[in-house]
Amino acid sequence: MAEKLLEVKDLNVEFRTxxxxxxxxxxxxxxxxxxxxxxxVGESGCGKSVTSLTLMGLLASNARVKGTLDFGGTDxxxxxxxxxxxxxxxxxxxxxxxxxxxxxxxxxxGDQLMEGPRLHLGLDKQAxxxxxxxxxxxxxxxxxxxxxxxxxxQLSGGMRQRVMIxxxxxxxxxxxxxxxxxxxxxxxxxxxxxxxxxxxxxxxxTAVILITHDLGVVAEMADHVVMMYAGQVVEQTDVxxxxxxxxxxxxxxxxxxxxxxxxxxxxxxxxxxxxxxxxADMPAGxxxxxxxxxxxxxxxxxxxxxxxxxxxxxVRCHLFEPGSTTPNPxxxx
Amino acid sequence: MTTQLAAxxxxxxxxxxxxESQAQLIWRRYRRHVPAVIGTVIxxxxxxxxxxxxxxxxxxxxxxxxxxxxxxxxxxxLGTDRTGRDVLSRLIFGARVxxxxxxxxxxxxxxxxxxxxxxAGYVGGWVDMVVMRxxxxxxxxPYLMVILALVAVLGPSLTNIILVIGVLGxxxxxxxxxxxxxxxxxxxxxxxxxxxxxxxxxxxxGHILPNCLSGIIVNATFGVASAIILxxxxxxxxxxxxxxxxxxxxxxxxxxxxTVLSTQPWLWVPAGLMILVAVLSIxxxxxxxxxxxxxxx
Numbered sequence: 001m002a003e004k005l006l007e008v009k010d011l012n013v014e015f016r017t018x019x020x021x022x023x024x025x026x027x028x029x030x031x032x033x034x035x036x037x038x039x040x041v042g043e044s045g046c047g048k049s050v051t052s053l054t055l056m057g058l059l060a061s062n063a064r065v066k067g068t069l070d071f072g073g074t075d076x077x078x079x080x081x082x083x084x085x086x087x088x089x090x091x092x093x094x095x096x097x098x099x100x101x102x103x104x105x106x107x108x109x110g111d112q113l114m115e116g117p118r119l120h121l122g123l124d125k126q127a128x129x130x131x132x133x134x135x136x137x138x139x140x141x142x143x144x145x146x147x148x149x150x151x152x153x154q155l156s157g158g159m160r161q162r163v164m165i166x167x168x169x170x171x172x173x174x175x176x177x178x179x180x181x182x183x184x185x186x187x188x189x190x191x192x193x194x195x196x197x198x199x200x201x202x203x204x205x206t207a208v209i210l211i212t213h214d215l216g217v218v219a220e221m222a223d224h225v226v227m228m229y230a231g232q233v234v235e236q237t238d239v240x241x242x243x244x245x246x247x248x249x250x251x252x253x254x255x256x257x258x259x260x261x262x263x264x265x266x267x268x269x270x271x272x273x274x275x276x277x278x279x280a281d282m283p284a285g286x287x288x289x290x291x292x293x294x295x296x297x298x299x300x301x302x303x304x305x306x307x308x309x310x311x312x313x314x315v316r317c318h319l320f321e322p323g324s325t326t327p328n329p330x331x332x333x
Numbered sequence: 334m335t336t337q338l339a340a341x342x343x344x345x346x347x348x349x350x351x352x353e354s355q356a357q358l359i360w361r362r363y364r365r366h367v368p369a370v371i372g373t374v375i376x377x378x379x380x381x382x383x384x385x386x387x388x389x390x391x392x393x394x395x396x397x398x399x400x401x402x403x404x405x406x407x408x409x410x411l412g413t414d415r416t417g418r419d420v421l422s423r424l425i426f427g428a429r430v431x432x433x434x435x436x437x438x439x440x441x442x443x444x445x446x447x448x449x450x451x452x453a454g455y456v457g458g459w460v461d462m463v464v465m466r467x468x469x470x471x472x473x474x475p476y477l478m479v480i481l482a483l484v485a486v487l488g489p490s491l492t493n494i495i496l497v498i499g500v501l502g503x504x505x506x507x508x509x510x511x512x513x514x515x516x517x518x519x520x521x522x523x524x525x526x527x528x529x530x531x532x533x534x535x536x537x538x539g540h541i542l543p544n545c546l547s548g549i550i551v552n553a554t555f556g557v558a559s560a561i562i563l564x565x566x567x568x569x570x571x572x573x574x575x576x577x578x579x580x581x582x583x584x585x586x587x588x589x590x591x592t593v594l595s596t597q598p599w600l601w602v603p604a605g606l607m608i609l610v611a612v613l614s615i616x617x618x619x620x621x622x623x624x625x626x627x628x629x630x
């Protein structure tokens with residue numbers, strides 16, 4: 001088993017707003033091991049992006065964070081802004097969703113690529129330039145020397161995302177956070193970018209937190225999976241177990257809504273009715289009960305806890321009891 | 334069509350295309366803007382005139398000739414003024430005052446406005462509140478009155494005029510910059526900068542400022558024109574540049590007398606025309622800049 005790199009424990013993030021205090025993330029705990037890929041999965045608005053922004057310390061000023069973010073022995077949550085800045089870019093780097101806006105339009109690619117290494121690795125201009133060329137070559141950009149002198153608008157979306165990955169990985173971070181890095185790209189480019197991320201993170205033994213709503217991406221990339229719903233972890237296990245025995249009705253529903261190649265052509269896709277409840281208007285009891293086919297009175301009344309039913313597989317659902325991965329309808333009674 | 338093809342080639346990533354930065358694009362558009370080019374040529378001529386004033390002007394602007402209030406003649410192309418000084422020479426030296434006030438005052442207030450606007454927009458919260466309320470206060474002053482009062486207290490000199498106009502002029506720039514920063518700081522590339530561990534001043538001046546520059550440049554250009562007019566008004570009112578130093582504004586002061594106004598046009602028409610031409614040329618440049626910056630895709 002690989003060594004533990006990041007341990008998030010009982011993370012709670014609240015936003016103070018005009019409509020009162022809204023809890024965006026509640027009691028989220030997970031562990032990222034060195035060189036491993038952890039996928040945070042869920043629909044829009046379930047707290048996965050807030051979780052990643054918390055790790056980077058990029059939350060808006062009205063956010064309040066509780067819990068510990070143990071990164072190699074230091075708690076990121078309590079670090080001073082100065083120390084935190086030294087971690088960012090150097091130890092933890094981030095790739096954003098929208099490649100069209102994540103590069104500065106008025107600065108040359110080269111300048112943007114060289115800035116990080118010059119700051120964190122203390123390279124001089126010449127060395128930083130060589131590193132930049134090397135990184136562009138690694139991410140598969142043709143004629144890297146020329147691209148250094150170009151502006152972002154001269155590159156396509158896929159190329160820009162490659163540049164973003166090059167920027168993020170140029171200081172050899174221990175952890176890369178990728179927030180839906182392929183959502184804005186063409187399907188053919190998506191596969192290339194994912195492949196690239198996997199290759200580069202394996203080469204440099206960089207752990208990856210990949211945020212996605214695409215279970216196809218999860219199957220492709222993940223070692224561990226954290227399923228989130230409405231700010232809470234609903235299921236958490238390794239990728240093999242998740243696809244072999246999904247437990248939570250939400251996970252099962254998501255999997256049923258993926259089109260299958262082997263299914264007859266006239267099969268209708270399953271969908272989960274309803275939408276994720278808004279933060280200001282959380283249902284009592286289990287947060288998923290409004291959309292769950294198995295919901296009973298107990299689900300409406302009582303919030304289930306996240307229980308490790310078998311070693312390495314936790315689920316937040318009244319249907320399951322410790323020791324068994326088969327749903328027990330009597331548990332609901 | 335060709336640009337579309339070039340864009341497509343860039344998408345492929347392999348075909349080399351013409352390297353064109355935003356600045357080059359703006360310059361290309363600016364060159365095609367006829368009034369802007371005319372304005373630039375005239376403005377450059379005025380600046381050259383100001384720089385090389387001692388070489389161009391026929392006489393020392395302070396030299397007093399025995400003939401005063403003389404009609405334009407071959408010896409004095411624009412005649413002489415009431416003290417007997419050569420009007421053309423004074424006109425040429427007057428360009429120095431106008432250009433220095435125009436450029437100097439704008440430089441002062443652009444620096445103040447940019448720094449305060451950047452900080453207010455980026456930091457937000459109470460800092461933003463305080464800066465914006467101060468701009469409100471500054472903008473609700475009767476501008477000319479305050480400048481008059483300040484210049485009267487500090488004493489009318491070129492430096493004081495530049496400082497006063499500069500110190501009072503920053504709120505528009507600050508608001509402009511703050512507005513741009515508010516929208517720019519939401520963009521991913523700013524978050525990316527933060528997530529790469531860059532220092533806040535670096536992000537403010539290295540990443541955000543270059544993206545607001547176009548608006549600032551347009552605003553500053555128009556600002557030079559208004560500063561020139563302001564200096565003329567001050568000098569006309571007797572609180573500008575002190576005679577005997579020549580400025581277009583204090584040359585106009587002569588027109589306060591009805592006799593001069595009706596019978597001695599060479600004493601004030603040239604100075605008035607110079608102000609008009611200078612301001613117009615700068616405003617043409619501003620228009621051209623705005624058009625070429627805003628039409629970028």
